[in-house]
Structures are given as structure tokens and as C-alpha cells.
Amino acid sequence: MLDFLLPLLLLLLPFSVWSGYRIGKKSLQGKSLGRRLAPGYFTGLNFLLNEQPDKAIDAFIELLQVDSETVETHLALGNLFRRRGEVDRAIRIHQNLIARPALTGDIRKLALLELAYDYMAAGLFDRAESLFKELVRDKSHRLVSLKQLVTIYQQIKDWQQAIDYSYQIEKISGQSQAVKIAHYHCEVAEDARTAGNLKVAHEALKTALLSNKTSVRASILQGQIFKQAGKSKEAINSFRRIRHQDIAFMPEVINDLISCYQLIGNEAELLKFLKQCLEQGAGVSVLLAVSQLLETSMDDKQAAIVIVNYLRENPSLKGLEHLIDLHVNHASESARDDLQLLHSLVIKLIDQKPVYRCDGCGYSGKTLFWQCPSCKDWGTIKPIQGIEGE
Ligand SMILES: [Zn+2]
Numbered sequence: 001m002l003d004f005l006l007p008l009l010l011l012l013l014p015f016s017v018w019s020g021y022r023i024g025k026k027s028l029q030g031k032s033l034g035r036r037l038a039p040g041y042f043t044g045l046n047f048l049l050n051e052q053p054d055k056a057i058d059a060f061i062e063l064l065q066v067d068s069e070t071v072e073t074h075l076a077l078g079n080l081f082r083r084r085g086e087v088d089r090a091i092r093i094h095q096n097l098i099a100r101p102a103l104t105g106d107i108r109k110l111a112l113l114e115l116a117y118d119y120m121a122a123g124l125f126d127r128a129e130s131l132f133k134e135l136v137r138d139k140s141h142r143l144v145s146l147k148q149l150v151t152i153y154q155q156i157k158d159w160q161q162a163i164d165y166s167y168q169i170e171k172i173s174g175q176s177q178a179v180k181i182a183h184y185h186c187e188v189a190e191d192a193r194t195a196g197n198l199k200v201a202h203e204a205l206k207t208a209l210l211s212n213k214t215s216v217r218a219s220i221l222q223g224q225i226f227k228q229a230g231k232s233k234e235a236i237n238s239f240r241r242i243r244h245q246d247i248a249f250m251p252e253v254i255n256d257l258i259s260c261y262q263l264i265g266n267e268a269e270l271l272k273f274l275k276q277c278l279e280q281g282a283g284v285s286v287l288l289a290v291s292q293l294l295e296t297s298m299d300d301k302q303a304a305i306v307i308v309n310y311l312r313e314n315p316s317l318k319g320l321e322h323l324i325d326l327h328v329n330h331a332s333e334s335a336r337d338d339l340q341l342l343h344s345l346v347i348k349l350i351d352q353k354p355v356y357r358c359d360g361c362g363y364s365g366k367t368l369f370w371q372c373p374s375c376k377d378w379g380t381i382k383p384i385q386g387i388e389g390e
Helices: 002-028 034-049 053-063 071-083 087-098 105-122 125-136 139-155 159-173 178-194 198-211 216-228 232-245 247-264 267-279 284-296 300-313 317-328 333-352
Strands: 356-358 381-383
Touching (some): 034 053, 087 105, 105 139, 125 139, 139 159, 159 178, 178 216, 216 247, 247 381, 267 284, 284 300, 284 317
């Protein structure tokens, strides 16, 4: 209860001082407003002290007669409640403000904007949507309202509306929304794929790549759909594109790429491609794939030399794990137990490490999210590079 009381009282303190000043000033003019305002103020305090915050709000709302001088107090009080997660109370205060006929146009719009934020916080997206659509017509609130509308359409997974409003943001702000728009098209493609509508999925992916030609997600999805349909050559073309889009994502498709090449029986071309990827810094997963492919033509010692040379330049736990594994079979009996212990320790260490990290906020985990669950940005989560990653 006290944590509710304190900020409210702090907020109302300047107002009560100001009211006192006004009362005093008007009293001098022969009219005692003290008798009119003070009872309401103390009634509100009484409700607060008796742990009846909603009745207290009613009393304070009544007390704070809305005019150009008190409207900021109303807005501040409403925002305070929203920030504290007490959205119902924020909504009541902002609705009360809007209901006042004396409110000027600009202040009314400000109150509408705050109310729309309240609805967002309460998850009442349909109400927030209609308010933001109204506010889009006003130049000073247009951009912020468009951005909120896109947030709503993302939440309710209405990707086409998210695309349309993102183009409007791009037009007004001059800031490219291409990365996000491509992700929305990928979302359309994933929905279509789940529904078995592969034609729509392919169209959406083509549009995604037109919006953002470096969309790794579109290439991965396109390759997977082709592979599933038994179109290995087309799948290979999609997967190979990732090398130029963002090489860090190559480990995501390495297994699919290898199986497609094996299906068309062209391992020579696969090896050539993977070596090119390695030269470009594709990461240890690609190296391990190459070493496995070469197992038929190399013995364990030769494979170990390849890995050691790579680890000197690019140290990583995954590479170390594979290297120990190669040595276990050739170690003496006493050394083998130690190596096996070391091997299991390294595996435990790898298991504890996250695989992906967001460039924007640092969120990390073992699942690849295209929209960061923490900062909500799109395409910022990538496979971790370096000693603990690729
Ligand atoms: Zn993030």
C-alpha cells in the first residue's frame, strides 16, 4: 500500500502547494476556495490511508479540475500509473481527461496518445489500433502512431498490414524498413508453408529477397522448401547464396547442403564450395564438415593436423572437442581415460554455452529467433563467433 501512496503523494504535493497558493490568492479576493478544495483533497488522502486507492483516484480526479493549468498533472498521474503497471487506473485518468469538452485540440490528442499507450500496455490492441489510426492523421503524432501500429500488427501477426504501415514509415521518416519488411514476407511464407500452400510461400520469399537481397532467412527457408520437395539443385542454389549474404549463418544449413549435394552425387563441387566458405571465415562447423567429408581420403592423424592448423588461427571449443575425439582412438590405455574425461568436460562446457546472441541488446540463448525476444528488433540475433561459438 505504501508504495502506491508515496509516488502519488509526491506527485500531488506540488499541486497541493499550487492549489494552496491559488486558494490563498482567491481568498484575498473575498472568496474562500479553501473550503471548496481542501475537503476533496483530504477525502482523497483518507481513501489512500484506508487502502482504497480507486476511491482515492476518483476523489483526486474530482479535485483536479481539468483546465490548461492542471492537465499536465493529470497526464503525469496517468503515466505514473501506467509505468507502475496499474494500467486500469491510467486508463481511467486519461479517459476522464478526454471526456472534458473544454480540452483544446493539441492537449486532447496528447491525452488520446497516452490512452492508446495504456491500451497497448493492457493488451487491448483493437482499441489501441483505432486510436493510433486516428492519431496518424495528425502530423505531430504521425510517425510514432505508425510505429505503434506496426507493433500491433506484429503482435497479432497481421503481416500484410505490418508491411503496408512499414512502407508508410519509410516514406515519412526516410529510414529504410527493408530488413523488417523482408522478415514480414518471410513470416507470410512460413504461414503459407505450414498451411501447405507452397506457391504462396515461394512468392513471399521472392518478394522478401527483392525487399532485402541479404535476407539470410529467406534463403534458408527457400532452400528448405525446395529440399523438402526433392528439388536438390534449387535448394543448393538457395543455400549457397548465404555465403555472400552473411557467412556467419552457413552452419545453419551445412547439413542440408551436404545432403542435397550427396543426393545429386557431386561431392567434388561441395568440397570446393566449403573450402571457399572456410577461406571466408565460415566457422568451425564448416571445417568439421570438410574433415568428415575427407575422412575417406585422410587418416585421423592427417585430419587432426588440418584441425590443429585451423584452431591456431581460430580457437574454438567445438574444434577442440573434435580434436580430442580424433586422438582418443590412438591414445595409450592410461592416456585414453584422461582424454575421455577431458572430452566429456569440453562437451559439458559447450552444452552450457549459448549458441546465438543479439547484436542489439546482448540477449543470448540456444534458439535462433528472427525477432529478438528481448529488444524486439528483427534480424539482430546471430550465431556466436569466437572461442565459445563458431
Ligand atoms: Zn535484442
